[in-house]
Amino acid sequence: MSAVPALPRPARQWRDGELAVLLLLPIALINAIGFILPVLNLARYSFNKSRIGGGMEAVFTWENWAGLLSDPFYLELVFNSVWISLAITLTTLVVSYPIALYLHRASGSWRTFLTVLVISPLLTSAVVRTYGWIAILTDDGPVVSAIKAVGLPAPSLMFNIKGVFIGLTEILMPYMILALMAGFGRLDPRVEEAARTLGATPARTFTKVILPLTLPGIALGCLLCFVLAVSSFITPKLMGGGRVFLLATEIYDQAIVTLNWPLASTLSILVLIVFGAALWAYSAVLRRLD
Amino acid sequence: MEIHKTSWPMRIIVFLLFVYLLAPVLLVFPLSFSGDQVLRFPPSFWSTRWYSALFANSQMLKAFWTSLSLAAVVTVLSIVIAVPAAWVMTRLRFAGRDLLFNIFTAPLLLPTIVLGLAILIVFASFGLLATMQGLVFAHLVVTLPYALRVLAVSLSTQDRACEEAARTLGAKPLTVFFRVTVPMLAPGIVAAAALCFLVSFDEVVITLFLTGPRISTLPVELYNYVYNQADPLVAAASALLILLTLGVIMIVERAMGLGKAFVK
Numbered sequence: 001m002s003a004v005p006a007l008p009r010p011a012r013q014w015r016d017g018e019l020a021v022l023l024l025l026p027i028a029l030i031n032a033i034g035f036i037l038p039v040l041n042l043a044r045y046s047f048n049k050s051r052i053g054g055g056m057e058a059v060f061t062w063e064n065w066a067g068l069l070s071d072p073f074y075l076e077l078v079f080n081s082v083w084i085s086l087a088i089t090l091t092t093l094v095v096s097y098p099i100a101l102y103l104h105r106a107s108g109s110w111r112t113f114l115t116v117l118v119i120s121p122l123l124t125s126a127v128v129r130t131y132g133w134i135a136i137l138t139d140d141g142p143v144v145s146a147i148k149a150v151g152l153p154a155p156s157l158m159f160n161i162k163g164v165f166i167g168l169t170e171i172l173m174p175y176m177i178l179a180l181m182a183g184f185g186r187l188d189p190r191v192e193e194a195a196r197t198l199g200a201t202p203a204r205t206f207t208k209v210i211l212p213l214t215l216p217g218i219a220l221g222c223l224l225c226f227v228l229a230v231s232s233f234i235t236p237k238l239m240g241g242g243r244v245f246l247l248a249t250e251i252y253d254q255a256i257v258t259l260n261w262p263l264a265s266t267l268s269i270l271v272l273i274v275f276g277a278a279l280w281a282y283s284a285v286l287r288r289l290d
Numbered sequence: 291m292e293i294h295k296t297s298w299p300m301r302i303i304v305f306l307l308f309v310y311l312l313a314p315v316l317l318v319f320p321l322s323f324s325g326d327q328v329l330r331f332p333p334s335f336w337s338t339r340w341y342s343a344l345f346a347n348s349q350m351l352k353a354f355w356t357s358l359s360l361a362a363v364v365t366v367l368s369i370v371i372a373v374p375a376a377w378v379m380t381r382l383r384f385a386g387r388d389l390l391f392n393i394f395t396a397p398l399l400l401p402t403i404v405l406g407l408a409i410l411i412v413f414a415s416f417g418l419l420a421t422m423q424g425l426v427f428a429h430l431v432v433t434l435p436y437a438l439r440v441l442a443v444s445l446s447t448q449d450r451a452c453e454e455a456a457r458t459l460g461a462k463p464l465t466v467f468f469r470v471t472v473p474m475l476a477p478g479i480v481a482a483a484a485l486c487f488l489v490s491f492d493e494v495v496i497t498l499f500l501t502g503p504r505i506s507t508l509p510v511e512l513y514n515y516v517y518n519q520a521d522p523l524v525a526a527a528s529a530l531l532i533l534l535t536l537g538v539i540m541i542v543e544r545a546m547g548l549g550k551a552f553v554k
Contacts, residue, residue, distance in 0.1 A: 020382050023374035027394055027434055030371070034431035035397045038408030045411060095307050102296060102304045116539070117308065121315055123535050125492040127512045128528040132314025134520055135321055140330040173311050231401030233495050238516050248403045255407050255499070265411070268404040275401075 183217015
C-alpha cells in the first residue's frame with residue numbers, strides 16, 4: 001500500500017497513521033495482555049464452577065453469584081466493607097480539610113515545604129506506614145502507655161477494626177488533601193473577605209461561603225478515598241491480625257489460601273460494581289452542585 | 291490578606307493533624323535504633339543491632355537486589371515505551387486519540403487487588419508466575435500509565451517554536467525528535483522515571499500475587515515479615531527505604547519541582 005505513489009496529502013496522513021501504530025504498539029500490547037485480557041478473563045471466571053481443592057470447570061453458571069448473594073457471611077462482608085469505608089472516608093475528610101485549607105492559604109517556600117510533607121507519605125510504601133502504625137498502637141506502644149499513665153484502662157487498638165480505622169485514615173489523608181487543594185482553586189480570598197467585611201461571623205463565613213465553594217473538591221476527595229478504602233488490602237491484613245474481614249482481604253484469601261479463583265473473581269467483580277455505584281453517586285452529586 | 295491570618299486554635303489543630311499524618315513515618319527512625327527484642331516505644335535502651343540483623347538477613351538482601359534491578363529495568367522500559375507513545379498522543383491528530391489515552395491510563399483506576407488477581411490468573415496459564423519477566427511485565431502495566439500521563443503533560447506544555455524552527459531549517463523528523471524534543475523534555479523524563487521507579491520499588495499488592503519462594507521483592511518480604519512477627523528489624527529497613535525515597539524526591543525536586551510533577 002505504501003509503495004503505491006499517491007497524492008501528497010493522503011500519503012502524508014497515511015505515514016502519520018503508520019508511525020502512530022508503530023510507536024503505540026508496545027504500550028498497546030502491554031495494555032491488552034496485562035490489563036484488558038486479564039480483566040475480561042476475570043469476569044469470565046466469575047461464572048466458572050469451582051472444585052474443592054483448587055480445580056475448576058470452565059462452564060457457565062450463576063452459582064458463584066447466587067451463593068454470594070444468599071450467604072449471610074458475604075452479605076455482611078460487603079455491608080461491613082462499604083460501611084467502614086464510608087466512615088473512614090468521612091473521618092479522612094474531617095482531618096484533612098483543615099490542612100488543605102491551611103495549605104491553600106499558605107504561600108511561598110513554606111507552602112512548598114508543607115506540600116512536600118503531605119506528599120512524602122504518599123511515596124512511602126504502605127507496608128512501612130502500616131508497620132509504623134503497628135509500632136504506635138501496639139500494647140507496649142506510646143499511645144497505650146500514655147493512656148495507662150493517665151490511669152485509664154488500657155484499650156486494645158491492635159488486631160481489631162479500631163487499629164485498621166486509625167491507620168487507614170492516616171494513609172488516605174494525602175490523597176484527600178491533594179484532591180481538596182485541587183478543588184480549592186475556586187475559593188477566591190476576596191469572596192471570603194467580602195463576607196467578613198459585610199459582618200458575617202467566621203462560622204457563618206465558613207458554612208455559607210467557604211464550604212459551598214469547596215464542595216466539588218470534597219466530592220472528588222471522598223470518591224477517591226472511598227474507592228481506595230474499599231480496595232485497601234495491606235493495612236486491614238497486617239493490622240487486623242486475621243480478625244478483620246473486608247472485601248479486599250477476602251479476595252486475597254480466596255485466591256491464595258483457599259485457591260477458589262471463581263469465587264475470588266466474583267468478589268473482584270463485586271468490588272468493581274461498588275466502584276461503579278460510587279462513581280454514579282459522585283456524578284449525581286456533581287450534577288446537583290451545578 | 292490580613293483577614294487570613296490563621297488564628298492560633300486553627301494553627302494548633304493543623305499542627306496536631308500534621309503530627310498524626312507524619313507520626314508513622316517519623317517513628318520508625320528512633321525505633322530502628324531500639325535495643326529491645328520486641329516492638330516497644332520508647333525502647334528501654336538504644337543500639338544498632340537491628341541494622342546488623344538486617345544486613346545479616348540474606349533473604350532481605352536478596353529481595354532488595356531483586357527490587358532494585360526490577361525497578362531499574364521497569365523504569366528504563368517505561369521511559370523507552372512511554373516517550374514515543376506520549377509524543378504520538380500530543381503531536382499527531384487521529385480519530386479515537388482521547389479514547390486510546392483513557393484506555394492506556396485505565397489500569398490506574400482499577401484497584402490493585404483486582405488487577406493483581408486478574409494478572410495472576412492469566413500469568414498462571416502463561417507460566418509467568420514467580421519469574422522476573424512476569425514481574426517486569428506486571429509492573430509495566432501500572433508504571434506506564436503514570437509515565438504516559440507525566441510525559442504527555444510535559445509535551446503538551448512544551449513550546450513548539452524550537453521544533454518548528456528546526457524543521458524549517460531542514461532537520462529531518464527523527465533529528466528534530468532526538469535533538470530538540472527529547473532534550474527539552476528532560477525534566478519530564480526525570481520526573482516520570484522517578485515516579486516509575488518509586489511505584490515499581492514500592493509495589494506490593496500485585497507483586498504479592500506473583501511472587502513465590504523462588505523470587506520475591508523487598509516490600510513483599512517486609513509484608514511477610516510483619517505478618518509473621520513484629521520486631522524492630524522492619525523499622526531499620528523502613529528507615530533506609532524512607533531515606534531512599536527522599537533521595538529520589540530530591541532528584542525530582544531539582545529536575546522540575548515536586549509541585550509540578552505530582553499536584554497535576
